[in-house]
Amino acid sequence: MGMAQNTTIPVKVGVVLDLDTWVGKMGLSCISMALSDWYASHGHYKTRVITKIRDSQRDVVGAAAAALDLLQNEEVEAIIGPGSSMQANFMIGLGSKARVPIISFSATSPSLSSLQSQYFVRATLNDSAQVPAIKAIVQAFGWREVVLICVDNEYGNGVIPSLTSALQEVDTHVTYRSAIHLSATDDQIVKELYKLMTMSTRVFIVHMFTPLGSRLFTKANEVGMMEEGYVWILTDGMTDFLSTLDPSAIDSMQGVLGVKPHVPRTKELDSVKIRWKKKFQEEYPINEISELNIFGLRAYDAASALAIAVEKLSVGNFSFQKTNISRDSISLESIRVSPIGPNILHSLLSTQFRGLTGHFQIVDGQLHSSAFQIVNVNGEGEKGVGFWTQENGIVRRPNSTSKVNLRAITWPGESTSVPKGWVLPTNGKKLKIGVPVKEGFSEFVKVMRDPITNTTKVTGYCIAIFDAVMATLPYAVPYEYVPFETPDGNAAGNYDELISQVYFQVSHTL
Ligand SMILES: *[C@@H]1O[C@H](CO)[C@@H](O)[C@H](O)[C@H]1NC(C)=O
Ligand SMILES: *[C@@H]1O[C@H](CO)[C@@H](O)[C@H](O)[C@H]1NC(C)=O
Ligand SMILES: *[C@@H]1O[C@H](CO)[C@@H](O)[C@H](O)[C@H]1NC(C)=O
Ligand SMILES: *[C@@H]1O[C@H](CO)[C@@H](O)[C@H](O)[C@H]1NC(C)=O
Ligand SMILES: *[C@@H]1O[C@H](CO)[C@@H](O)[C@H](O)[C@H]1NC(C)=O
Ligand SMILES: *[C@@H]1O[C@H](CO)[C@@H](O)[C@H](O)[C@H]1NC(C)=O
Secondary structure (H helix, E strand, O other), rough: OOOOOOOOOOEEEEEEEOOOHHHHHHHHHHHHHHHHHHHHHOOOOEEEEEEEEOOOOOOOOHHHHHHHHHHHHOOOOEOOOOOOOOHHHHHHHHHHHOOOOOOEEOOOHHHHHHHHHOEEOOOOOHHHHHHHHHHHHHHHHOOOOEEEEOOOOOOHOOOHHHHHHHHHHHEEEEEEEEOOOOOOOHHHHHHHHHHOOOOOOOOOEEOOOHHHHHHHHHHHOOOOOOOOOEEEEEEHHHHOOOHOOOOHHHHHHHOEEEEEEEEOHHHHHHHHHHHHHHHHHHOOOOOOOOOOOHHHHHHHHHHHHHHHHHHHHHHOOOOOOOOOOOOOOOOOOOHHHHOOHHHHHHHOOOOOOOOOOHHHHHHHEOOOOOOOEEEEEEEEEEEEEEEOOOOOHHHHHHHEEEEEOOOOEEEEEEOOOOOOOOOOOOEEEEEEEEEEOOOOOOOOOEEEEOOOEEEEEEEEEEHHHHHHHHHHHHOOOOEEEEOOOOOOEEEOOHHHHHHHHHHHHHHHHH
């Protein structure tokens, strides 16, 4: 049987994920699919990435123990994982000691960058990468105040510094930060929403995952915060999953804007989605997640990148022969130092290819960020209204350079006019405009009392001008006309009271 020679070189790679979570299950199935797809179409490759899988058991210690086991006992040359940013810290430290690249497709916390470990490769975007896109939207509509609503954990807090300072650059002030705990009850959410409602800011940026996010919007809808005048902007944490939300959640989110990384639709992507779905349903028949999402796509690309990087070493005549192993005797249980880990790392950092999510390239230790898509929740789902790119800002098409506006947006309350993003506090009083009630000059101001409804109607040229001026203010000011009879009619208190009331309210408005 001389023909069937085993000429491939196995390269052991560890995988550390929370195997009982859907991110873990999806990640694992995508990694194995990516490798079998890649070697099926690149049969001539001399190397084969062989995965060694460990469960991090939703735990920081579990992740560290799994990584240590892989490094010591399996002698892996790279590790894909961990699933969450929280588990990443210690694993990244281990990777540096063992000189083994730690490649995560789902640890998105910006704070991980501060570890400055060259052995940590983030094969995904950090959560701050979308901040310029959000800033561009806020700037484009001229909103001067926003409220941030984040989940109260490392994920939620991670994006706050970059978002706050980016908005400051365009003179937009974060007036309040609302932290909602993952285990908040519906009552607690409603209480927080009522608090936000009494404030004057009407632009809310929401940074959390579902299902907390779906509950937030269901409640916001119930208390009347999904009506005309409100603006809601989602980060990718929810935007990426709009298509998986149930119809009642989508109903509560009408008019919401969202940003998410732009994943160009390709034939390969469609094919992978269909094949993955079939495979996944066979592997996990009773799993509720059945659509391939961004985490799966990133896992697929990360595994493909690793296969390419490892192969490049063999082509470059790199020896995979066992060299004598040096051991770093000072570190944890004298951890094995990988002889080829540094080479795999350098190869990976210079690997570029067309992945499922677009152009794959690692820049400064993380996936190169390209375009973001801006969507508007409308009807039964989302509608693309434009893109944001680093080079051209807000554009209609990802590679166009002409600056045009976004497509028509349907705002909350089915409104088509851009919300001003600001009102007087709802617990405050309306701005009262005194209107003299007197005979004559009725073309300027005319006060009529409707005897049936007992309301006054104020019309005339001065009123029309005033309404027009108020309408052009960059923010909304609720106001009402108060007929003022002189000298003894006394419809609205005396004149001095009226003046002080107006002064008080105007000074609070400006
Ligand atoms: C050839 O490789 C396969 C797996 O890749 C392995 O199971 C088999 O033992 C190898 N055979 C030889 C002769 O090395
Ligand atoms: C996050 O990603 C963006 C885009 O790639 C990059 O400019 C930024 O420096 C990154 N931030 C951190 C903290 O890594
Ligand atoms: C690759 O290495 C082998 C021996 O290890 C050597 O004979 C060969 O010339 C090398 N090829 C190149 C292109 O360097
Ligand atoms: C390790 O390799 C070096 C040469 O590369 C050699 O001098 C040394 O004796 C080797 N050590 C062991 C323990 O094999
Ligand atoms: C824009 O992208 C489309 C498809 O992705 C391509 O056909 C077109 O040539 C691109 N145009 C430019 C100006 O790059
Ligand atoms: C009509 O409204 C005024 C104040 O708006 C009130 O003082 C008056 O009692 C009302 N009259 C009737 C008949 O309701």
